[in-house]
Amino acid sequence: MDCKKEDALRRGPWLEEEDERLVKFVTLLGERRWDSLARVSGLKRSGKSCRLRWMNYLNPSLKCGPMSQEEEIIIFQLHALWGNKWSNIARRLPGRTDNQIKNYWRTHLRKKMEAQNYDKIIDWRGNKGEELLHKHKETEIMWTRTKTREHGFDETVKEYKQKNMESDKETNGVICETERFGVMNSPYENRIIDWISKSDANIFEDHSSSSTDNNININVGSWWFQEIMDFEEVSCSLWS
DNA sequence: AATGGCCCCAACCGCCGTTTC
DNA sequence: AGAAACGGCGGTTGGGGCCAT
Structure with missing residues (x-):
């Protein structure tokens, strides 16, 4: 048989x-x-x-050990924005998997959220929020630096554009909902959304016409970045 | 020491979108 | 173009470990 x-x-x-x-x-x-x-x-x-x-x-790139306080707050914040989009949240926490985050949420954070005043934890006016914003900024800069070195400018721009537009446009839609419940929007998200709305489909295009090896002109909607030596500076401009 | 209850998390399941043939 | 295979995702489950009694 x-x-x-x-x-x-x-x-x-x-x-x-x-x-x-x-x-x-x-x-x-x-x-x-x-x-x-x-x-x-x-x-x-x-x-x-x-x-x-x-x-x-x-996978050797996975992070072992318990969640840090910072990671916990990021999960709180992103869950407030995206709901149970575990894989999306995991992308913002290098070394953590969707399963880890999902389990952590269910076993730790959900209870905490119910028990505590949620608004206080995710209020980005607090110092912790600003601290996390800086951390996120550093992560973005490291990402662009590595990518540019590995794949060159054009590929990095393409990937960066896609990476941020997908997740943050989605965020944009949810913010309207969360605001009704008093959940604060982070400065990071505000800036990204503002940036996307200004740039629309023209982000980073048209840089070739008058560019040289070390001097490129980049059109971001109505903004122009000139004499940019390294892609990370474009990324930096988002935060400054 | 035995046991029952609870917690945690690895693993599975089912669905759905994407890719391949 | 369409079917099959594949991959990703969120929800659920079950077993092991810990702790209180």
């Missing part, structure tokens, strides 16, 4: 040797085609299960 393939698949907690094998094959084949990877590796696991194990546990 033929058995269904699924019957042969293992479920439940992963063994150490399974982890080792998975790490080996992900290193070899990359983080994609999980079904093929599962087959080729000989692991009696579904591709989905392999992906999940890697993404949520084995």
